[in-house]
Amino acid sequence: MAAGSLVKLDDYRQVAPRGAVDILMRIGERLRGRRFVHVTASRYGDTGMEVLNRLVPIMSDLGVETTWEVTIGTADFDQVGRAVSRALSGTEQVITEAMLARLHETAVENARRLRLDADLVMVHDAIPLGLVEHRAGGGRWVWRCHHDLSSAQAQVWNALRPVAQRYDASVFSLARFAAPLSIPRFIVYPSIDPLSERNREMSRAEQATQLDRLHVARDKPILLQVGPFDRLHDPLGVINAYRLVKKHHDVRLVLAGSPPAPGGDVLSDVREAAGQDPDIAVVVLPPDPQVELNALERAATIAIQKPLKADFTIDVATAMWKGKPVIGTIAGGIPFQMVVNVTGYTVETVEGAAFRIRHLLSNPEMIGRMGAAGREHVRRNFLVTRHLSDYLALLAHLTR
Amino acid sequence: MSPTDPFVFLGCLELNELLPHEAHDARELLEQLGRVPVESIFAHTSASLLHRPVLAEAYPNDFALWVGTEVRDIRLAERLAGVDAFHAGSMERVREELVATVSDHLQHLGGAPGRTQGKRFRFFQMHLVPVPTGHQARSLPELRDALAEVDVSAVFYHTIEARYRAGRGRGDFAEWVAAALGQPEVADRLAHIDPHAGSLERLRDRHLSVLSDAIAAGAA
Numbered sequence: 001m002a003a004g005s006l007v008k009l010d011d012y013r014q015v016a017p018r019g020a021v022d023i024l025m026r027i028g029e030r031l032r033g034r035r036f037v038h039v040t041a042s043r044y045g046d047t048g049m050e051v052l053n054r055l056v057p058i059m060s061d062l063g064v065e066t067t068w069e070v071t072i073g074t075a076d077f078d079q080v081g082r083a084v085s086r087a088l089s090g091t092e093q094v095i096t097e098a099m100l101a102r103l104h105e106t107a108v109e110n111a112r113r114l115r116l117d118a119d120l121v122m123v124h125d126a127i128p129l130g131l132v133e134h135r136a137g138g139g140r141w142v143w144r145c146h147h148d149l150s151s152a153q154a155q156v157w158n159a160l161r162p163v164a165q166r167y168d169a170s171v172f173s174l175a176r177f178a179a180p181l182s183i184p185r186f187i188v189y190p191s192i193d194p195l196s197e198r199n200r201e202m203s204r205a206e207q208a209t210q211l212d213r214l215h216v217a218r219d220k221p222i223l224l225q226v227g228p229f230d231r232l233h234d235p236l237g238v239i240n241a242y243r244l245v246k247k248h249h250d251v252r253l254v255l256a257g258s259p260p261a262p263g264g265d266v267l268s269d270v271r272e273a274a275g276q277d278p279d280i281a282v283v284v285l286p287p288d289p290q291v292e293l294n295a296l297e298r299a300a301t302i303a304i305q306k307p308l309k310a311d312f313t314i315d316v317a318t319a320m321w322k323g324k325p326v327i328g329t330i331a332g333g334i335p336f337q338m339v340v341n342v343t344g345y346t347v348e349t350v351e352g353a354a355f356r357i358r359h360l361l362s363n364p365e366m367i368g369r370m371g372a373a374g375r376e377h378v379r380r381n382f383l384v385t386r387h388l389s390d391y392l393a394l395l396a397h398l399t400r
Numbered sequence: 401m402s403p404t405d406p407f408v409f410l411g412c413l414e415l416n417e418l419l420p421h422e423a424h425d426a427r428e429l430l431e432q433l434g435r436v437p438v439e440s441i442f443a444h445t446s447a448s449l450l451h452r453p454v455l456a457e458a459y460p461n462d463f464a465l466w467v468g469t470e471v472r473d474i475r476l477a478e479r480l481a482g483v484d485a486f487h488a489g490s491m492e493r494v495r496e497e498l499v500a501t502v503s504d505h506l507q508h509l510g511g512a513p514g515r516t517q518g519k520r521f522r523f524f525q526m527h528l529v530p531v532p533t534g535h536q537a538r539s540l541p542e543l544r545d546a547l548a549e550v551d552v553s554a555v556f557y558h559t560i561e562a563r564y565r566a567g568r569g570r571g572d573f574a575e576w577v578a579a580a581l582g583q584p585e586v587a588d589r590l591a592h593i594d595p596h597a598g599s600l601e602r603l604r605d606r607h608l609s610v611l612s613d614a615i616a617a618g619a620a
Contacts, residue, residue, distance in 0.1 A: 020551055180420065389413050
């Protein structure tokens, strides 16, 4: 099913747990006519937005009048927004009073323009946070924070916390990402869409076409890490783990990620570290590489996620959905997506990663067993149907 | 539910709320166990057991799991694992047993309790939103067939939620089979299914087995 084609909730019967679609339809009947507005600063850019692309039409299909409003700001405001987002995620920024005032002014302008009369208004992330100061009507307002606030820049968070506390409730992706707040804090894990281009079933012929296009040979077991070419994702550590494994097993390593940010020098370091080894493929992905990632993940034997610091990293679930065991660090949401020793292993060092990879390659029956367990674990916990269930539960609970 | 009513299957959506209570060691766990809403005790014992993936070696409640894996106090973890949330009688009684267990352990501990080097324990509570599944039953075969089809949350709602939080007797299935169908033996067998099955799907399978056996024996 191609991305963008009209997907109905009924289409998920083939992939969701037994009975899950029926219960969503029933709660949809109960909530029919209620209005749910999502507000974001962009319609594109991260996995949270990708899921909204699917959730919004399905919720409407269920009878919940769901809309998606997007705030607008000038080019200089976008820079302010990005800096504030980075500060909340723990990367120290220079944030001036003028920048915070700009954030407030833009909220005022957008509050006049956007249609926010609904039973539940869900405002995603920091940039539109201030809209709540202009709330009108009797609807409930929820702040959906996708950031990990555990190491947020104190100056910025101290300025934004009073605004956040004007909401009726907040939603975080993980308990460890949540900051203390005086309002209720709910936990909703991110999810994957099994019918998206990234995760839909793909024939071997199509996989082969995609892999040929990316110049990835399929003659050896593939170890795959998907992630940006930055130091936090430790691609050099993954290469070192691969070299330890390579002494015992003839494998291929594929490092696939988006182009590095301007000024980033990790990609050149990675290429230098890969040297002349023909079994290391460094794949710089094109924009919106959903089909490419689907093919790579299906071709992989073992998926690796070795970031030193991470957000939820839903890439773990996407690999597990394709039946791959995952070797991951304990950063961010990685261990929360896995059942350790059942769907994969958590590791803390290069040596640990190499040991676990070797163990799996030496016991190939475990690869299939762990992969199958991982797919079932994702089916029960990380599909968009569960995400939909959580949002409908939130709507029912807060507007009861 | 009156004896003449059909059995109406309800599923449920769950919403997990993070509470402001946290613990870094056994002493803090003891303090917080006494303070948190009883709903949180339910979320971390009866409910968590049935939402966890099946692992033979896993402790059956979140408190034991955390003490074992993060605090690394195996002695206390094993004792907490021994608190049986399904036979204590009430969630307040479960809380008392947990408090008594940790308290006794600390009294016999020589030094200060070890602090976690990993994750702190964060307390949750769970909000349930009941939802009609559209399935009804008026006989044992209908009950079995519908139970095989419904969302697994209905198994949770009619067994664990009914019996251990809402206080609806021996659980909705057993109560209805006894009252509406006049089948006390089958009701007893349903009521005696051990909730320590490991997962809701296994719990469903055990109910289906009891119902199928009863139907085969002519109890329908």
